[in-house]
Amino acid sequence: MPRPLERALSFFDRIFMAIAQLAIFVMMLSISVDALGRYLFNRPLQGSFEFTTLYLMVILTFLGLPATYASGGHIRLDVLKPWLARIPGNPVERVNALIAAGIFGFLAWHSGIEAVSKFIDRDTSFGVIQFPLYWSYVWVPLGCGLLALRLAVEIVFPRSDLEGDE
Amino acid sequence: MVSVAVGMTLLLFVLLLAGMPVAFTMLTTGALGLYLTGGIYPLIGVIKTAPYEHVTSYTLSTLPMFVLMAEFLTAGRFTRDLFAASHKWLGHMRGGIAYAAVAGGVMLSAVSGSSTAAAGTLAAAAHPEMRRYGYNDSFSTGALAVIGTLAIMIPPSIGLVLFGVFTETSVGALLMAGLLPGALTAASYALTIAFIVRRNPDAAPTAAEPVSMRERIFGLKTVWPILLLMGSMIAAIYSGAITPTEVGAVGALAALVIAIVMRRMGWSDFLHALSAATRNSAMILAIIACSAVFGIFLTLTGVTQNLLMAIQAADVPPFVVLLCVLLMLLVLGFFLDQLAILVLTLPLTFPLLAGLGYEPVWLGILFVKAAEIGLITPPMGINVFVVASTTKVTVGKVFRGVWPFVLVELIVLALLIAFPAISLWLPGRM
Amino acid sequence: QEKIVLKYADQFPLTHAGSKLSAQPFKQMVEERSAGRIEVQLYPAEQLAKAAGLLDAVRNRVTDIAMVGVVYVSDRMPLTSAVELPGLFTDSVAGSIAFTKLAQNELLESEYLRNGVRPLFTMVTPPYQAMFAKKTELNDVSELEGVKMRAAGATGELIASSLGAVPVRVPASDLYLALERGTVDGANYNPPSLFAYKIEEVLSSITTNASLGTVAFAALVNEDVWQGLPEDARKVVSEVATEIGETMAAGFKEQTGSAYDKLEELGIKLIELSPETQAQFTEKLQSVEAEWVKQMEGRGLPGQATLDAYRSYLQE
Ligand code: NA
Numbered sequence: 072m073p074r075p076l077e078r079a080l081s082f083f084d085r086i087f088m089a090i091a092q093l094a095i096f097v098m099m100l101s102i103s104v105d106a107l108g109r110y111l112f113n114r115p116l117q118g119s120f121e122f123t124t125l126y127l128m129v130i131l132t133f134l135g136l137p138a139t140y141a142s143g144g145h146i147r148l149d150v151l152k153p154w155l156a157r158i159p160g161n162p163v164e165r166v167n168a169l170i171a172a173g174i175f176g177f178l179a180w181h182s183g184i185e186a187v188s189k190f191i192d193r194d195t196s197f198g199v200i201q202f203p204l205y206w207s208y209v210w211v212p213l214g215c216g217l218l219a220l221r222l223a224v225e226i227v228f229p230r231s232d233l234e235g236d237e
Numbered sequence: 238m239v240s241v242a243v244g245m246t247l248l249l250f251v252l253l254l255a256g257m258p259v260a261f262t263m264l265t266t267g268a269l270g271l272y273l274t275g276g277i278y279p280l281i282g283v284i285k286t287a288p289y290e291h292v293t294s295y296t297l298s299t300l301p302m303f304v305l306m307a308e309f310l311t312a313g314r315f316t317r318d319l320f321a322a323s324h325k326w327l328g329h330m331r332g333g334i335a336y337a338a339v340a341g342g343v344m345l346s347a348v349s350g351s352s353t354a355a356a357g358t359l360a361a362a363a364h365p366e367m368r369r370y371g372y373n374d375s376f377s378t379g380a381l382a383v384i385g386t387l388a389i390m391i392p393p394s395i396g397l398v399l400f401g402v403f404t405e406t407s408v409g410a411l412l413m414a415g416l417l418p419g420a421l422t423a424a425s426y427a428l429t430i431a432f433i434v435r436r437n438p439d440a441a442p443t444a445a446e447p448v449s450m451r452e453r454i455f456g457l458k459t460v461w462p463i464l465l466l467m468g469s470m471i472a473a474i475y476s477g478a479i480t481p482t483e484v485g486a487v488g489a490l491a492a493l494v495i496a497i498v499m500r501r502m503g504w505s506d507f508l509h510a511l512s513a514a515t516r517n518s519a520m521i522l523a524i525i526a527c528s529a530v531f532g533i534f535l536t537l538t539g540v541t542q543n544l545l546m547a548i549q550a551a552d553v554p555p556f557v558v559l560l561c562v563l564l565m566l567l568v569l570g571f572f573l574d575q576l577a578i579l580v581l582t583l584p585l586t587f588p589l590l591a592g593l594g595y596e597p598v599w600l601g602i603l604f605v606k607a608a609e610i611g612l613i614t615p616p617m618g619i620n621v622f623v624v625a626s627t628t629k630v631t632v633g634k635v636f637r638g639v640w641p642f643v644l645v646e647l648i649v650l651a652l653l654i655a656f657p658a659i660s661l662w663l664p665g666r667m
Numbered sequence: 668q669e670k671i672v673l674k675y676a677d678q679f680p681l682t683h684a685g686s687k688l689s690a691q692p693f694k695q696m697v698e699e700r701s702a703g704r705i706e707v708q709l710y711p712a713e714q715l716a717k718a719a720g721l722l723d724a725v726r727n728r729v730t731d732i733a734m735v736g737v738v739y740v741s742d743r744m745p746l747t748s749a750v751e752l753p754g755l756f757t758d759s760v761a762g763s764i765a766f767t768k769l770a771q772n773e774l775l776e777s778e779y780l781r782n783g784v785r786p787l788f789t790m791v792t793p794p795y796q797a798m799f800a801k802k803t804e805l806n807d808v809s810e811l812e813g814v815k816m817r818a819a820g821a822t823g824e825l826i827a828s829s830l831g832a833v834p835v836r837v838p839a840s841d842l843y844l845a846l847e848r849g850t851v852d853g854a855n856y857n858p859p860s861l862f863a864y865k866i867e868e869v870l871s872s873i874t875t876n877a878s879l880g881t882v883a884f885a886a887l888v889n890e891d892v893w894q895g896l897p898e899d900a901r902k903v904v905s906e907v908a909t910e911i912g913e914t915m916a917a918g919f920k921e922q923t924g925s926a927y928d929k930l931e932e933l934g935i936k937l938i939e940l941s942p943e944t945q946a947q948f949t950e951k952l953q954s955v956e957a958e959w960v961k962q963m964e965g966r967g968l969p970g971q972a973t974l975d976a977y978r979s980y981l982q983e
């Protein structure tokens with residue numbers, strides 16, 4: 072992959088990954104404060120349940136997705152690797168990237184439309200804390216969209232490392 | 238409908254063999270299958286919501302939290318010390334660390350309800366040590382993937398709770414029922430390890446000579462924090478201070494605090510642990526999110542339902558029906574996540590079998606055991622994937638190490654079928 | 668004539684009352700009365716979508732009909748959540764009929780058609796009751812001060828805290844263990860559903876005449892699917908829906924009655940609150956309704972008018 076392209080994609084990968092890391096750390100704190108507060112002081116952390124499920128889990132999954140793929144973290148079968156790698160031009164990897172780019176692009180597009188409509192409606196939950204639910208839906212299109220971009224680039228510049236690079 | 242299901246399953250194989258990441262293959266074939274069975278509306282409707290819905294789950298938060306705890310323990314070098322100590326004690330035996338991993342797996346299973354989380358934790362903790370002491374990669378990773386499955390049988394177990402919820406069977410009785418089969422399974426793993434290292438001594442080299450007793454005791458010095466942590470987590474769950482869902486988060490926080498207080502974790506260790514935990518969690522969660530699309534596709538084709546109807550219509554002896562259902566669970570286990578299998582099949586299989594007079598609690602153990610075996614069978618053995626990704630050993634190598642254990646698992650399943658008392662004796666004492 | 672296939676999705680296992688009283692009779696009656704022209708395919712137990720995603724599933728035509736829990740959609744159907752407020756009714760059959768009227772009139776455009784769905788029938792459960800793992804008496808509301816009560820949703824949290832209790836969110840799969848081991852002291856729940864989770868095994872007592880809110884469900888059909896159905900098919904579905912709306916609420920009410928018998932048989936103490944205690948509850952619970960109206964009006968929604976309309980339907 073040409074360096075400027077790689078650097079641009081990695082830049083966003085890293086930002087997304089940093090937010091995902093923050094999410095897993097905050098999740099640990101939020102659930103712990105809820106559980107320990109309830110046991111020790113009879114004061115659970117209200118809203119921890121919704122905050123964890125609606126935001127932190129989604130952020131962790133989908134913002135962690137592009138960087139995990141880029142670093143070869145997604146598991147795949149490698150039984151045919153020695154043979155596939157010998158075909159000139161790496162056509163199998165290109166086709167993989169093409170299919171995956173298409174499907175993740177499709178996912179990002181439609182979940183993006185969904186997210187926009189939630190923002191327009193400003194859907195908010197009722198309760199002790201009124202959660203702005205529209206902020207729960209933006210992470211799917213963001214993560215899948217960035218992944219689709221990388222995959223699209225890989226159609227032209229297929230990755231040579233089937234197994235990952237760490 | 239059936240032809241689409243078969244076609245998509247074949248395509249799933251092809252894409253997997255072509256080296257496409259597992260999560261992507263589930264999403265691709267699920268989406269294409271949805272389009273072929275229902276057209277554009279179900280496709281768009283499912284793809285934009287199902288991956289999101291399946292990860293917005295509080296119970297599922299247990300998974301990243303246990304992974305994070307494992308990474309903090311590793312960054313604080315506690316797990317390494319645990320296995321170094323067990324190597325001092327058991328290392329002169331062949332396969333010592335593997336036995337230590339079985340013991341560790343039992344302890345982890347008593348705090349974790351998720352097999353995937355347990356496998357990830359064990360792999361991160363034990364594999365570097367096993368490699369350092371010269372264990373064969375296939376053997377060590379295979380054993381770790383298998384030992385991780387203990388978590389779904391030994392209570393607390395997400396699988397047993399789910400079974401109880403779906404079938405209106407006593408959750409308390411189910412959890413009690415899981416204890417003996419869990420112990421039996423653990424013992425069978427230890428026996429398998431003993432058998433493997435006898436037949437192939439190179440798989441697990443022994444240390445040169447037994448370590449002195451003084452050094453062994455000295456080795457325990459850094460082990461007590463992790464034992465204390467495990468002990469307090471078990472105590473916290475059984476006393477009701479913390480729910481099984483929350484214990485991962487509190488455990489991770491405790492591991493972090495212990496590591497910082499004992500000055501065993503610097504800023505860069507912390508960042509590295511956080512990054513590794515995020516990566517591993519995001520990978521597992523991506524598989525769960527993407528397999529949701531494939532699961533809904535299978536549901537919409539009605540293939541599982543039709544199969545069960547056919548069994549019911551054939552009017553065969555009850556025992557044959559039971560075997561057929563278990564066989565179907567094992568076959569589904571090749572492709573699907575354990576919880577997905579239970580969710581897909583229980584609504585039809587349970588009334589069918591309970592109607593034939595089988596004891597629900599016993600059925601729960603058999604179902605969970607069958608789903609457990611699916612965790613380690615190719616091509617969709619999620620525990621194998623988790624271990625492979627954590628250890629950077631190729632999936633193929635892990636699967637090779639898993640096979641002997643799969644055979645033993647089938648024997649254990651046969652024992653559970655032949656002797657219902659193994660499952661039913663303890664709940665009967667309640 | 669071409670055969671019409673309708674997909675019906677819900678969150679209940681086939682063994683659950685929620686399925687036995689709605690999805691299964693709906694399928695049977697529609698298929699019977701259309702003389703086989705309409706086929707209803709059931710997708711129980713969250714097979715097609717998680718409970719929280721059923722509205723999206725029917726909106727996006729993943730399914731044609733879905734039984735949607737109102738508690739999960741308080742963001743997109745905020746005014747509908749009025750029917751889950753505590754103390755509005757004692758007879759859940761009347762509550763269900765009033766809810767259907769509200770859904771098909773005042774709320775039809777703003778809450779249902781806006782989301783691309785149309786209500787077929789609705790149901791509210793009999794009022795929630797307080798149940799305890801150890802406690803066996805409840806003579807004064809002050810006894811709930813600081814007691815950890817499992818609350819099922821956001822409204823449940825407000826209800827518990829208005830009574831002085833500490834609301835705790837526990838996933839349904841953890842509730843059994845949480846009660847057994849004392850993570851929570853009790854739960855606000857409806858009696859028939861607790862058998863599905865074997866909660867009766869870990870209970871000591873349950874109230875019989877408290878009114879701690881309710882859970883509402885609405886069977887929704889995709890509006891495009893509905894408009895695409897031939898007139899005669901719509902007629903059959905509407906008729907069956909109306910009947911099920913009545914029988915389901917009645918069936919659930921009946922199950923509540925038999926649930927108490929079963930619980931008493933198991934040695935669980937039934938607590939009947941004295942009129943004085945009930946009055947204390949009612950007074951404390953008023954803050955929940957006030958908070959609901961405040962939040963709705965704060966979003967520019969006609970909260971008070973909706974409540975008034977619901978109350979007037981209840982009077983009928
Ligand atoms: Na367990």
Ligand code: NA
Nearest residue numbers: 570571611617
């Ligand atoms: Na498998």
